[in-house]
Amino acid sequence: MIATHYLVIGSGIAGLTFSVKIAEKFPERNVVIVTKANEDESNTKYAQGGVAIVLDKENDSFKKHIKDTLIAGDGLCNDAVVKMVIKEGPQRLEELLLWGANFDLDAKGAFDLGKEGGHSEYRVVHHKDITGYEIERALLKRAHQLPNITILPHHFALDLITNHHIAGADANELKCYGAYIFNQKTGEIFTIKANSTLLASGGIGCVYGHTTNPVIATGDGIAMAYRAKAKIKDMEFVQFHPTALYDAKGESSFLISEAVRGFGAYLRNKAGKRFMLDHDERAELASRDIVSQSIDSELKKSGESHVYLDCTHLDPEAFIQHFPNIYKKCLDNHIDIKTDWIPVVPASHYLCGGIKVNKKGKTTIENLFACGECSRTGLHGANRLASNSLLEALVYAHNIFKYHAKHEYKEPQVEIPDWNDEGTTITEEHVLIQHNLKELQALMRNYVGIVRSNERLKRAEKRLELIHDEVEDFYKASKITTSLCELRNMINVAHLIVTQSLQRSENKGGYFNIDNVR
Structure with a gap:
């Protein structure tokens, strides 16, 4: 100790x-x-x-x-x-x-x-x-x-x-x-x-x-x-950043900073239309919830997987000076900001x-x-x-x-028991952890994303309960691993997001439920 x-x-x-x-x-x-x-x-x-x-x-x-x-x-x-x-x-x-x-x-x-x-x-x-x-x-x-x-x-x-x-x-x-x-x-x-x-x-x-x-x-x-x-x-209130760099697998975690839009970049759909002007008078500089929901709306209408961030009209030297890391990442992905639009998609960003x-x-x-x-x-x-x-x-x-x-905090005068893992065994079933993790993440993206509904939230709640029970049984019988504990924590967090979403009857900020506008 x-x-x-x-x-x-x-x-x-x-x-x-x-x-x-x-x-x-x-x-x-x-x-x-x-x-x-x-x-x-x-x-x-x-x-x-x-x-x-x-x-x-x-x-x-x-x-x-x-x-x-x-x-x-x-x-x-x-x-x-x-x-x-x-x-x-x-x-x-x-x-x-x-x-x-x-x-x-x-x-x-x-x-x-x-x-x-x-x-x-x-x-x-x-x-x-x-x-x-x-x-x-x-x-x-x-x-x-x-x-x-x-x-x-x-x-x-x-x-x-x-x-x-x-x-x-x-x-x-x-x-x-x-x-x-x-x-x-x-x-x-x-x-x-x-x-x-x-x-x-x-x-x-x-x-x-x-x-x-x-x-x-x-x-x-x-x-x-x-x-x-x-x-x-x-x-x-999970904030989705409007502009994560899109890749073919849809798994990009690289952020194209909001400051790029502040610098003057435009959001365009596949047809080249600067669509943010249809959604908010502040256009690309609207708050993140508005921009994310606008992109989500565009993608649902078009069936496309991503939209684009257009920097081609900006001063390239000034861009490179301000955003060297973003410029390099784009080049690594065969995107030249001087001539190419950057494919972007909203991604979970901040709680x-x-x-x-x-x-x-x-x-x-x-x-x-x-x-x-x-x-x-x-x-x-x-x-x-x-x-x-x-x-x-x-x-x-x-x-x-x-x-x-x-305020000085005194040392607690209590006897703290050691961690008890009696009866647990080392497991080789890591495939179970990965399977449940992927199912959890797909569930949250599809049912508890930028735009939600009561039906999707209730369905997520039921499926989460099944995943939770399965993982808890596995946790109680297994020696500790980081991946198992992280999965357990993510299930707890997902439960909180779903249950507190169901309790909200009014759309506010980053929270949007289609049943709250009917």
Whole structure:
């Protein structure tokens, strides 16, 4: 067993920001970061666009950014949270700069601000088209300079330890004592006992298969919190990015940043028509839910598998300077943006809901905090405004740090039982895991996608129950593997998305059910 002051599950912008701040403030206290892949592998790493922050006081204002966020959230944002997050933006950017993060500057030495869908002004701070990668680099470098931070890569968090695991504990008093951890290289399962635990475990994109997220985005933190009886909210609001690069298999996970449309690219159907003008007066710069639903409508009408992003009228040198990574990826796929349209299709991108937290990042379980995409803060409402997510992670990591700086958490004085896998066996039936995974992902894409219906949702609910029962039986009889645990977590997440979709009787933001318009 390992005992630590702070256990952080996840090594993206949310987890690293909190870890660095708390380790700097209390050098005598220990922070353990658990991450299931390489230490730099997270949703943060793949964030292309940037961080939305009001810096141009002549043309922009907090009021405008707040208004844009509220419009995107379609009436379901928490107004106080929106104001808090947006007003803290400049301070959080200053900290990133102090930690060594680099952002693009214009010829005058000012920040080269981008504009994305739903934004009324240029306010997105970015580093080329790999902003998340640059932030991750800077944060990891700072974390490695702090001796009281320990990072455990290739360690998978299996379950939160709560009073349900403790003999004689009050089952009604929800409290977290740490987590059970699986060392993926040795197969060992051990306990990390923590005074305070932070879930910063990222998103759920792999539940849909076709996603812009990395393969690690399997909703582990949300599933663990759900099993521990934490409050989970707004899971029906899955944001589909309108423009993932399409490939013949329909499995592309490469994101063509929203900033490309902000740069002036047009969406066209196969006939060459610029169809977004028929759907919204903002055309390509409408919010993501509008653009995704518009593309979905075009594809259903035409029977085609994808639409196109036309960059041929843009300055190619300026494009390459702003989006070198996207340009190279297109060339690798035999697409020259100077002459060719880029085939694109919507893909699962971001979850607006998650583990319910207050302004301090506290969940409904004592000693358990959540931050980043796995959390539901109230900032995004029914639909996230582009580039607000990295900002949210920075602000909430800071709020959680501030709370911990004032409130010391004592080591839990309880006896935690070891992980019990008695009676389980090593299985060779990995084909069962893969079969159920593919069935789950197809089910979510076909029945719980951009456009939903009550009949499809109910059918998904029934089939999910069968998959769940089969996997649970398999889980109870088998030795732990990462793929089995990820599948189990994805089934929990899918269940939450389906059940909370069925509970919503009004279309809002990213949620659209055809039965709600009849």
